[in-house]
Amino acid sequence: MEISLRTYQEEVVQAALKGKNSIIWLPTGGGKTRAAVYVAKRHLETKPNAKVAVLVNKVHLVDQHNSKEFQPYLGDIVKIAAISGDSLEKDFFGLVVRDSDLVICTAQILENALISKEESKKVELTDFTLLIIDECHHTHKEGVYNKIMARYVNMKMKGQRNLPQILGLTASPGTGGARSLDGAVDHVLQICANLDSVIVSTKNYIPELKNVVPKPKKRYDIVNENRLDPFGRHLKRMMSLIHEYMSSGQTLSLREMGTQEYEADVVELEKIAVGQENRLLAQCALHLRKYNDALLITDTVRMEDALRLLGEFYNTEQNNALDTTDIFLSGIFQENVVELWELASDPENENPKLAQLQCTLVEQFQDKNSRGIIFVKTRVGTHCLNDWVHTNQELQRNNIHAAVLVGAGTGPNHMTQREQKDTIQKFRDGTLNLLISTTVAEEGLDIPECNVVIRYGLLTNEIAQQQASGRARAKDSVYSVVAKAGGREERKERTNEYLEDLTSKAIDKVQSMGPREFDMRTNDLQKATVAVRALEAMKREEKRLRFSPNEVQFLCRSCFTPVAHGDDIRIVNDTQHVNINSEFKRYYKTGGQVYLERTFEDWEPGRTISCAKCGKDWGYEIKLRKTIVLPCLKIKSFSLKTAEGSRTVKQWKQVEFQVKEFEFVKYVSENFDLE
DSSP states (O other): OOOOOOOOHHHHHHHHHOOOOOEEEOTTOOOOHHHHHHHHHOOOOHTTTEEEEESSSSSHHHHIIIIIIIIIHHHTOOOOEEEEETTTGGGGGGHHHHOOOOEEEEEEHHHHHHHOOOOOTOOOOGGGEEEETTGGGGGSTTTTHHHHHHHHHHHHHHHOOSEEEEEEEEEEEOOOTTSSSHHHHHHHHHHHHHHHEEEESSSSSSHHHHHHOOOOEEEEEEEEEOOHHHHHHHHHHHHHHHHHOOOOTTTOOOTTTTSSHHHHHHHHHHHHHHTTTHHHHHHHHHHHHHHHHHHHHHHHHHHHHHHHHHHHHHHHHHTTSHHHHHHHHHHHHHHHHHHHHHHTTOOGSOOOOHHHHHHHHHHHSTTOOOOOEOOOHHHHHHHHHHHHHHOOOOHHEEEEEEHEEBBSSSSOOOOOHHHHHHHHHHHHSOOOOOEEOOGGGTSSSOOOOOOOEEEEEEEOOOOHHHHHOOOSTTTEEEEEEEEETTTTHHHHHHHHHHHHHHHHHHHHHHSSSHHHHHHHHHHHHHHHHHHHHHHHHHHHHHHTTBBBBBGOOOETTOOOEEEEEEEEEETTTTTTEEEOGGGGGEEEEEEEEEOOOOOSSSEEEEEEEEETTTEEEEEEEEETTTEEEEEOOOOGGGEEEETTTOOOOOGGGOSSBOOOOHHHHHHHHHOOOOO
């Protein structure tokens, strides 16, 4: 099929067609991917021994880019392979690359292949002649895009030749948190340095671009909230009782209840308490976080949603009560739950933002062909709002058919990749006309043009705002911000408008630089980044060897029972951390079977495991090679006791001792009598 570009697309691909590394900056819906297909086609036609990799940051984009863009235009002339985490071919990625002209894959698959020692999986950057990086504004900090490009920049600075050409695609590089023009320019230059690329946009065909991608009508649907909120006030009184219980002999510094700042404070308090092995303080902090979650839910959706989630938490806690702290905390809830239900059942106390949201939806769905997206902060929030839509008679009379769209994963309230794909397909074909989504739908997804996009109870940056508003591309579409008058959401949204304008000015300034100045500044940034990475790597290695494994004791994070040592732990498949000490079974109990969407070559999931004493979730068992069952541990479920005190970490890569590789043959010979 012949590729036809609009004139503004022809303008932005010129640098790439000349073989220059470049970032194409076009708004959502402007046709960045189509421009990339055109560049890939020309590259494959003109470059000897050409090989192209298209990198995406989300699994579903592999199939989407393949089926919607690359396969229709290039499938008849080149060999294309689309590989994601659930593709069988990922185990032979190196061989697939050698047999293909163009590969579409998640960036993590390429990164894994670059560090692999297996011949069938391993590739080198120099195996490719063109790398296309989708949503390339994610090329920063410790993101996987930046890991790949850091390797590229290192090779370039060492004089490596035959490096692939780079083509980045983005709707907004953002300001990186900068509030000044100079700071925003520095951020854009850093993105350019990370991608070793110039940034290009249309200059001569802006009216055409605006015609193709019209901006939606933006409006603030502001709620003048003057309710007394007796439900929220009652929750805060209960939280104050917990404050009094845990503050004997010490001063607590906690910010306003019902805010993200308060959540950050109690999360830090729990970490400190775990380090001190102070169970009273740690448990109180955990319960306060649940109450704060309930306040945040009440501010976004219904009181009954908040109370239901609290009830589920306390039903679990009652089964795992250990001491007087647990009895006290559960008692507070049980003593107040009847009154809370009475308050939650009174329609006079309901969240006024829901009434405004109802008005906005009814207004926008007068046309039977209308489609819309509501962006919500949390996965829990999407499910609560979805329940509200389905039980709201006024919305049902207007034939609003809603479904949740959240990120893929195995945790609570996640979706499988198949569920994601099915939901998007139903939205495309009209079976559904409203998606209630977390930020997963903001960028990349091939979602039909929407009449209305609503930001509801959401605090995000200017990149997310631009991505979300870009979903409202239908004629006369509306971008609505439903927020409390003078509240944080309204203030943040207005700030993002300034930052969006600041991003444009920063890009203009970068583009107006002469080639010499641009090269000098980006080269300086690359040198600084290489030096910083080398220093950070050295510090990480020092930290990784800080303690001997046998000096590190694992304690259950909830009840502080000592259950293991660092030398009991082994790493399997580069990611899973198992305990090989047979005595460890005494400390945990098993639960239900774990089911994963994907299947794996040499292991399968088993049952969940939790602390036998307090019920704390520890992870799940895995069966290796269909024979050996070992517990696979979540590091965040434990505190690590060392000679320098106890600490917690979020990820295994942060532990301060060396974890040995699991040796299957050695384990079998030491634990089974095979003679």
